[in-house]
Amino acid sequence: MKVSARNLIPGKVVSVTKGDVNCEVVVEVAPGVEVVSVITRTSVENLGIEPGVEVRAMVKASSVMLTRE
Amino acid sequence: MKVSARNLIPGKVVSVTKGDVNCEVVVEVAPGVEVVSVITRTSVENLGIEPGVEVRAMVKASSVMLTRE
Amino acid sequence: MKVSARNLIPGKVVSVTKGDVNCEVVVEVAPGVEVVSVITRTSVENLGIEPGVEVRAMVKASSVMLTRE
Amino acid sequence: MKVSARNLIPGKVVSVTKGDVNCEVVVEVAPGVEVVSVITRTSVENLGIEPGVEVRAMVKASSVMLTRE
Amino acid sequence: MKVSARNLIPGKVVSVTKGDVNCEVVVEVAPGVEVVSVITRTSVENLGIEPGVEVRAMVKASSVMLTRE
Amino acid sequence: MKVSARNLIPGKVVSVTKGDVNCEVVVEVAPGVEVVSVITRTSVENLGIEPGVEVRAMVKASSVMLTRE
Structure with missing residues (x-):
């Protein structure tokens, strides 16, 4: 299955x-x-x-915002 | 300024x-x-x-979904 | 691949x-x-x-709202 | 009242x-x-x-993604 | 029509x-x-x-975040 | 810190x-x-x-919809 969502970040569930x-699921991605x-x-x-x-x-x-210092 | 958004991932703009x-902004985060x-x-x-x-x-x-193989 | 998103509605692309x-993609689901x-x-x-x-x-x-007449 | 949201699918509440x-509200739409x-x-x-x-x-x-097999 | 969305702020379209x-629509709400x-x-x-x-x-x-100085 | 989110409305927490x-946090903005x-x-x-x-x-x-009477 291919998805249109552009962000797919692999990780491991922490809690x-x-x-x-x-x-609430916390995932360690790096x-x-x-x-x-x-x-x-x-x-x-x-x-x-x-x-x-x-x-x-x-x-x-479209759910990703950006911030800048 | 502190924000309630739980995900703030630093990176550098690529395009x-x-x-x-x-x-559309592409950011390299790793x-x-x-x-x-x-x-x-x-x-x-x-x-x-x-x-x-x-x-x-x-x-x-609340904008983050999870997938599993 | 399994996804946490609860809504997956099959259909055919119209335009x-x-x-x-x-x-903008229009999909006929019924x-x-x-x-x-x-x-x-x-x-x-x-x-x-x-x-x-x-x-x-x-x-x-969490992206689905409800309306009532 | 007219709304800009493009998707309005009628149904009946199941649970x-x-x-x-x-x-969490489950609605049967078909x-x-x-x-x-x-x-x-x-x-x-x-x-x-x-x-x-x-x-x-x-x-x-803008909250609707697409998947394809 | 009643909607589940909790935020409905009246205003006038500016541009x-x-x-x-x-x-992109700009609305003056005050x-x-x-x-x-x-x-x-x-x-x-x-x-x-x-x-x-x-x-x-x-x-x-669920789309509203909070910030604090 | 500057944010890309276009809507930042000041107010005081009510409940x-x-x-x-x-x-659920209720904020009085006016x-x-x-x-x-x-x-x-x-x-x-x-x-x-x-x-x-x-x-x-x-x-x-992109999370803001519009309604019109």
């Missing part, structure tokens, strides 16, 4: 914080660099997301 | 493709790893975004 | 309107029911999106 | 999972086809969202 | 910048306070968006 | 509703005009968001 509806995702609890369960699992963080380009 | 309203952003042309001009400029890609956690 | 950065997507021109080209192609419209649950 | 802040929405609990209460209620799922075109 | 696919929206050109035409028109800017709560 | 993962944000609980804690605190609501232009 999962579970709520009733949403979960040593010391983490990406944080909030997805539904159902998706966490469907994909078997738990610490140690290899995933990719996927972001649509 | 800017300009449209009338939006621009050797061989690129993040693509679509922002308004006005923001590109306001921030002086051009190849070589150091920026941070900013993404709200 | 593609191209801009310099973004394209007789008379269309879903409209705006993605980058690069993605349209990478995925070979053109009228007649079978795709799935993918939407993160 | 509501309540959290403290957000709720036989066997469901759309999942995450909205605030306050909105669920304000709109009287519960199983059986007729709603429309609303999505901005 | 419309047209692209092939998207348009004296000196502007909100900027990027929507499809088709929506601009469908809603008759042009300077002087009264509209409301609509934003899903 | 914070806490969930396990997300919090007398009688409120903006509602849903951000992670971690961000609420990192930024010290509580009633009375001055913040800015930040929204990417």
Whole structure:
């Protein structure tokens, strides 16, 4: 399956914080660099997301802002 | 200024493709790893975004999905 | 590949309107029911999106609002 | 009221999972086809969202990605 | 029609910048306070968006970030 | 720090509703005009968001829709 989302960053799940509806998933994408995702609890369960699992963080380009010092 | 957005990834602008309203900006965040952003042309001009400029890609956690093989 | 996005609706591309950065893609997901997507021109080209192609419209649950009469 | 959001898909609420802040609402938009929405609990209460209620799922075109096999 | 989107801010259109696919619309919501929206050109035409028109800017709560000095 | 997000509206926090993962924050941006944000609980804690605190609501232009009567 190919996706139109331009950003697919591989990493490993570090932690999962579970709520009733949403979960926060922290993914380490490089040593010391983490990406944080909030997805539904159902998706966490469907994909078997738990610490140690290899995933990719996927972001649509229009959701990415830029900052400059 | 502190922001609630959980993802702030530093990198260097590689290319800017300009449209009338939006621009596509490619940012290298690690050797061989690129993040693509679509922002308004006005923001590109306001921030002086051009190849070589150091920026941070900013993404709200609720905009980050996960995929698993 | 499994994705956390909860909405994946199959359909067939009806039209593609191209801009310099973004394209508008109309997908028929049921007789008379269309879903409209705006993605980058690069993605349209990478995925070979053109009228007649079978795709799935993918939407993160947190991007879906509800209305009621 | 007319809205700029290009996607407005009618359906019937199938289930509501309540959290403290957000709720997950499943809407059947065609036989066997469901759309999942995450909205605030306050909105669920304000709109009287519960199983059986007729709603429309609303999505901005820029939030719709495409996938292709 | 009632919508789940929690933010509906009334204002008057100040300017419309047209692209092939998207348009940038600037809305004055209070004296000196502007909100900027990027929507499809088709929506601009469908809603008759042009300077002087009264509209409301609509934003899903999950799209709103916070910053603090 | 300069950000590409086009909308930065100053206001004062009115209330914070806490969930396990997300919090709903209501910000008064003008007398009688409120903006509602849903951000992670971690961000609420990192930024010290509580009633009375001055913040800015930040929204990417592509997340802003328009409605018209």
